[in-house]
Every structure is written in structure tokens, then in C-alpha cells.
Amino acid sequence: MSGHRGQGRSLVPAAAALTVAGAAALVAVVLLLDAGRLVPLTDTLPVSAIVLVAGAVVVVRGVEELGLGLLGLAVLAATWNGVSPGGLPLAHLCLAGALLVLAPLAVARGQELRVPVWVWVLGAGITVVAAASVVAPTDRGYLAGRFEVPVEAVIAAQIPDAAVGDVLNAVRWIIPALALPLAVCLALRSRPRRARTLAAVWVLGATVNAAVALGDESGATAVSARLIPVVDVGGRQAGLTAQPNHLSLAIALAVPAAVWLLLQARGAARAGWLVALAVLGGGLVVSQSRGGLVVAVLAATAALLTQPTGRRLVAPLLAAVTVVVTLLVAFTPHLLDTAATTLRLSGAESAEESNTIRGRIREQALDDIAHSPVRGIGLHVVAEGHAIYLQLAAAGGVVLVLAFAVTVLGAIVDGVALARRPASVERGLVLVLLVSVASWLVVGAVENQIADLYLYLPIALLAGLGVAGATSPPTAPDVAADPATTSARPAPVLASAPGPGGIR
Numbered sequence: 001m002s003g004h005r006g007q008g009r010s011l012v013p014a015a016a017a018l019t020v021a022g023a024a025a026l027v028a029v030v031l032l033l034d035a036g037r038l039v040p041l042t043d044t045l046p047v048s049a050i051v052l053v054a055g056a057v058v059v060v061r062g063v064e065e066l067g068l069g070l071l072g073l074a075v076l077a078a079t080w081n082g083v084s085p086g087g088l089p090l091a092h093l094c095l096a097g098a099l100l101v102l103a104p105l106a107v108a109r110g111q112e113l114r115v116p117v118w119v120w121v122l123g124a125g126i127t128v129v130a131a132a133s134v135v136a137p138t139d140r141g142y143l144a145g146r147f148e149v150p151v152e153a154v155i156a157a158q159i160p161d162a163a164v165g166d167v168l169n170a171v172r173w174i175i176p177a178l179a180l181p182l183a184v185c186l187a188l189r190s191r192p193r194r195a196r197t198l199a200a201v202w203v204l205g206a207t208v209n210a211a212v213a214l215g216d217e218s219g220a221t222a223v224s225a226r227l228i229p230v231v232d233v234g235g236r237q238a239g240l241t242a243q244p245n246h247l248s249l250a251i252a253l254a255v256p257a258a259v260w261l262l263l264q265a266r267g268a269a270r271a272g273w274l275v276a277l278a279v280l281g282g283g284l285v286v287s288q289s290r291g292g293l294v295v296a297v298l299a300a301t302a303a304l305l306t307q308p309t310g311r312r313l314v315a316p317l318l319a320a321v322t323v324v325v326t327l328l329v330a331f332t333p334h335l336l337d338t339a340a341t342t343l344r345l346s347g348a349e350s351a352e353e354s355n356t357i358r359g360r361i362r363e364q365a366l367d368d369i370a371h372s373p374v375r376g377i378g379l380h381v382v383a384e385g386h387a388i389y390l391q392l393a394a395a396g397g398v399v400l401v402l403a404f405a406v407t408v409l410g411a412i413v414d415g416v417a418l419a420r421r422p423a424s425v426e427r428g429l430v431l432v433l434l435v436s437v438a439s440w441l442v443v444g445a446v447e448n449q450i451a452d453l454y455l456y457l458p459i460a461l462l463a464g465l466g467v468a469g470a471t472s473p474p475t476a477p478d479v480a481a482d483p484a485t486t487s488a489r490p491a492p493v494l495a496s497a498p499g500p501g502g503i504r
Contacts, residue, residue: 063101063105064101064102064105066101067097067098067101067102067105067186067187068098068102068187068194070094070095070097070098070101071094071095071098071102071183071184071187071198072197072198072201073091073094074091074092074094074095074098074180074183074453075091075198075201075202075205075457076091076201076202076204076205076208077089077090077091077094077205078091078202078205078250078453078454078457079202079205079206079209079240079241079246079247079250079251079254079454080205080208080209080240080241081240081241081242081246081452081453081454082224082227082228082238082239082240082241082242082246083227083240089453091453092175092453095175095179095180095183095453096175096179098183098187099179099182099183099186102183102186102187103182103186106186106189111189112189113182113185113186114185114189114467115181115182115185115463115467116181116185116410116411116414116463116466116467117410118406118407118409118410118411118414119178119181119182119185119407119410119463120178121403121406121407121410122177122178122403122404122406122407123174123177123178124403125396125399125400125402125403125404126170126173126174126177126379126396126400126403127170127174128375128399128403129170129375129376129378129379129395129396129397129399129400130166130167130169130170130379132375133162133163133166133375133378133379134163134166134167137162137163137378138162138371138372138377138378142371142377143162143377146364146367146368162378162380165378165379165380166378166379166380169379169380169382169383169451170379172451173379173382173450173451175453176451176452176453176455176456176460177407177451177456180453180456180457180460181456181459181460181463181464183460184198184460184461184463184464185463185464185467187464188461188464188465188467188468189464189467189468190468191468192426192464192465192468193426195426195429195461195464195465195468196426196429198461199257199260199261199429199461200261202254202257202454202457203254203257203258203261203273203276203280204276205254206250206251206254206258206280206283206454207258207276207279207280208240209239209240209241209247209250209251209283210239210247210251210279210280210282210283210284211239211279211283212224212239212240213237213238213239213247213282213283213286213287214237214279214282214283214286216237216239216286217237217286223239223240224237224238224239224240227240227242228242228243235288236286236287236288236289237283237286237287237288238287239283239287244287244288244289245287245289245291245292245447245448245449246449246452247283247287247289247292248283248284248287248289248291248292248293248296249289249291249292249295249440249443249447249449249454249455250454251280251283251284251287251292251296252284252292252293252295252296252299252439252443253299253436253439253440253454253455253457253458254280254436254454255277255280255296255299255300255303256299256300256302256303256432256433256435256436256439257303257429257432257433257436257458258273258276258277258280259277259300259303259304259307259310259432260303260307260428260429260431260432261273262274262277263304263307263309263310263428264428280296281296284296291443291446291447292443292447294443295439295442295443296439298439298442299435299436299439301314302435302438302439303431303432303435304317306428306431306432306434306435307428307431307432358386358446361384361385361386362385362386362387362390364384364385365381365384365385365387365390365391365393365394366390366394368381368394368395369390369393369394369397372397373393373397373398374397374398374399375396375397375398375399375400376393376394376395376396376397376399376400377394377395378395379395379396380395381394381395382395382396382450382451383448383449383450383451384448385448386446386447386448387444387445387446387447387448388444388445388447388448388449388450389401389444389445391448391450392404392450407459408437408441408459411437411458411459411462411463412434412437412438414462414463414466415430415433415434415437415462415466416434417466418430418462418465418466419431419434426465429461429465430462430465433458433461433462434458434462436457436458437458437459437462440455440458
């Protein structure tokens with residue numbers, strides 16, 4: 001054993017020397033490219049910094065830590081869909097890097113790449129609908145006669161035509177629907193408790209998003225105005241997202257996990273998560289999204305009810321809120337009307353205009369469904385219906401509706417099965433993830449967010465926890481140890497996990 005320790009110590013100077021040599025070589029290449037006017041220094045510096053950090057992580061911590069770090073960055077930036085360096089979403093770039101590291105590493109180690117069967121279904125449905133649109137495009141005459149959503153000229157100029165939009169939206173949607181769960185399954189396969197870390201990173205990313213929105217609202221910063229080409233004239237804040245409704249929904253879906261982290265924490269950590277929840281609440285207010293605000297309150301309440309500690313807090317919190325609201329209304333009668341107008345719950349002109357436009361969009365979605373009920377008119381309209389269920393049917397017909405239903409129901413069934421296991425790892429987290437999924441399905445009746453990365457974080461974590469439960473060695477009191485399960489056996493490169501309800 002001492003020999004191994006000595007060998008490990010002897011490798012440290014070699015690793016440090018290799019890192020320094022690699023950094024020096026990279027700096028020399030960057031300077032030579034700039035001196036020869038081949039590639040300017042401003043273009044190579046960001047890439048060089050990324051390469052140096054990645055190389056240092058690999059040398060010091062190993063290749064797997066690099067993949068896990070990139071996955072963590074993808075989860076952190078998942079709600080920042082307005083941050084797209086070079087036109088590519090930051091979270092997508094990090095996720096691609098994580099998969100490029102974790103998947104080959106698992107293959108090289110001979111590990112099973114286990115993924116619940118239901119994860120593949122939505123990706124397959126998206127592919128089938130996109131392929132059908134390429135092979136047999138929707139009639140151009142029908143598309144030309146559709147109602148067009150009024151948008152600013154700057155944004156309208158960036159919208160591709162139907163054929164290109166079908167392909168782009170297919171790729172954009174497959175990344176969160178398939179690539180994200182696959183990466184999470186790879187990360188949690190042997191370490192289910194990593195789900196706790198990913199949940200914390202998810203909430204921190206949403207908190208940063210909300211903090212940016214609050215800073216922009218106060219006038220101290222103008223981050224959103226630099227990210228989004230058109231500033232919302234209604235004064236709503238979008239933070240690091242592409243639109244205020246995205247900010248509110250991203251916060252609402254993260255709230256259950258934030259509540260769970262708060263209840264689990266102790267001391268200074270609990271105070272930190274309480275501050276995070278307060279910032280998330282502020283982000284909801286300045287986004288002025290009615291659907292996001294309502295579903296966030298319901299999600300927070302449901303999350304409290306799923307936890308033993310939280311259930312004891314529900315009654316005191318309701319009593320405190322009732323007293324505060326009663327006093328405010330009694331001493332400042334106009335405050336209720338002002339708050340309702342600010343939050344666009346009543347009286348706001350922007351809300352009335354939004355309601356009118358949404359009504360016409362829903363009518364168009366119904367016409368699209370009637371025109372092509374089996375495979376829809378194409379994925380280029382997948383975000384137009386302002387109701388994800390109408391959008392699924394209009395864009396992909398019965399094919400896409402069924403694929404989406406199988407994936408979402410599969411995640412819910414596996415989550416419920418995990419939560420019912422007497423010694424389930426992170427049972428409390430599983431319950432709040434189910435609350436997040438249910439919250440999205442509820443607010444989806446009035447919102448159009450369907451293909452963004454942050455929407456699929458709870459589903460991906462449920463998939464990863466299910467695979468971790470299926471591959472982890474059984475421990476008491478779950479099941480008795482079985483010598484057959486601990487014997488060495490060859491593992492195929494790719495397999496589908498049946499989920500907690502039917503663990504092999």
C-alpha cells in the first residue's frame with residue numbers, strides 16, 4: 001500500500017510539469033497566431049481559457065471530473081436561454097461537452113449506458129415528425145394563409161422559413177429531451193447522491209437569473225437589454241432568459257427544489273437557501289407573468305406538503321400570510337388593486353392585448369390540427385399555440401402527442417415507484433421533482449414553453465435516479481444481498497433500464 005502512495009506522490013510533480021508545459025505551448029500558439037494576423041487575440045483568448053481550465057481539471061482530478069463539471073455548468077446555465085455566445089446556447093454547449101466526455105469514458109470502462117425506455121420515445125417522435133416534414137412538406141398555400149403572431153421586425157427577420165425551422169427545432173428539442181437525460185443517467189449511475197448537487201446547482205442558476213432581473217428592474221444593471229434585441233415595452237424583466245415568461249416558468253419549476261433544499265439545510269446554509277427563495281420570489285414579481293406566479297405559489301405549497309417538516313409549516317405560513325394581507329388591505333385599500341395591476345392579474349393593457357392574441361393563436365392551432373391530425377404541420381410552429389397540448393398536436397399530430405405522453409408519464413410512474421421504496425435514495429428530492437413536472441403540465445395549458453433545457457431538468461433527474469436505483473447494489477432494508485448480483489459479468493455497451501417499477 002505504501003508503494004502505491006509513493007507512486008501517487010511521484011505523479012503529482014509530473015502532472016504539474018505537464019500542465020505548465022501544455023499551458024506554455026498554448027500561449028505560444030495564441031501569440032504566434034496573433035502576430036501572424038491569422039487569428040486575433042480576442043478570438044482565441046476565450047477558447048484558450050476554456051482549454052487551460054479543462055486541461056488542468058483532467059490532470060488534477062481526472063477525465064470524469066471534467067465531464068461532471070461540464071454537466072454542472074449545463075445545469076447551472078439551463079435557465080439562461082438568452083445567453084447564446086456565437087448563436088449557440090451556453091447550456092447546450094456545456095451539455096455537448098459533458099456527453100463527449102462521459103459517454104466515451106463509460107464505453108471505455110465497459111459500463112452499461114442505462115437509460116429508461118421512456119426517455120427514447122419523445123426523441124423518436126420528434127425525429128419522425130421532422131423527417132415527415134422533410135419528405136412531405138406541408139402545403140405552402142396553407143402555411144401562407146395562417147395567422148402570423150405579431151412580433152418586432154428585428155425578431156421577425158431572424159425567424160427561418162418553415163423547412164429550416166422544422167430541422168432547427170427538432171435539433172433544439174432533442175437536446176433537452178434526450179441528451180440531457182442521457183448525461184444525467186451517466187453521472188448518477190454509480191453515485192445517486194450527485195442528484196442533490198445537481199438540484200442545488202439548478203436552483204442557484206435560477207437564483208442568478210432572478211437576481212439579474214431584479215438588478216435590471218432597479219436600474220443598476222441592463223443585462224437583459226444587451227442579450228435580447230428587443231426590450232419589452234411593458235417594462236417586464238427577462239433576466240438571462242429570452243422572454244419574461246421564460247424567467248417566471250424557470251423560477252416556478254425550480255421553487256420546489258429550493259423548498260426541499262431549505263428544509264434539508266441547517267444553520268448558515270438554511271439562511272442562504274432562504275435568501276435564494278426570496279430572490280426567486282422577487283424575480284417572479286418583476287417578470288409580471290400571471291401563469292408563472294400562480295404556479296410557483298402552488299408548487300411551493302405542494303413541495304411543503306410532500307415533506308414531513310414542510311407539512312408542519314403550512315398552517316403557520318397560511319395564518320401569517322392571511323394576517324399580513326388583511327392588515328395591508330385594511331390600512332392601504334388601494335394596495336391590492338396596485339399589486340393586481342402590476343402583476344397583470346387585472347387592469348393591465350398588456351394583459352388584455354396578450355389575451356386577445358392568445359385567443360387568435362389558439363384558433364389557428366385548432367385549424368392546424370384539423371388540417372393534419374396525424375403528423376401535424378411541422379415543428380416550426382411548436383411554440384406558437386400558447387398551450388403546449390395544442391402545440392404538440394398542431395406541430396406533430398397524434399405522433400408527437402403520444403410520444404410526449406409516454407415520456408412524461410414514464411417519468412411520473414418511475415418517480416412514484418422510487419418514492420414508494422422504503423429506503424429510496426433522496427426520496428424527498430424525488431417528490432419535489434414530481435411536483436415540478438406536475439407544475440409544468442398544469443401551467444402548460446396557458447404557456448408555450450416546450451423545448452427548453454430547464455423544462456426537462458426534473459425529468460432528467462428522475463431518469464438518473466431511476467437508473468441509479470436499478471444499478472446500485474441492493475442494500476438493507478430494500479432487499480437482501482444476493483450473491484448473484486455481486487458476481488462479475490460482462491456489460492453491454494448500451495441498454496435501457498426498465499425503471500424502478502421493474503428493476504432487473
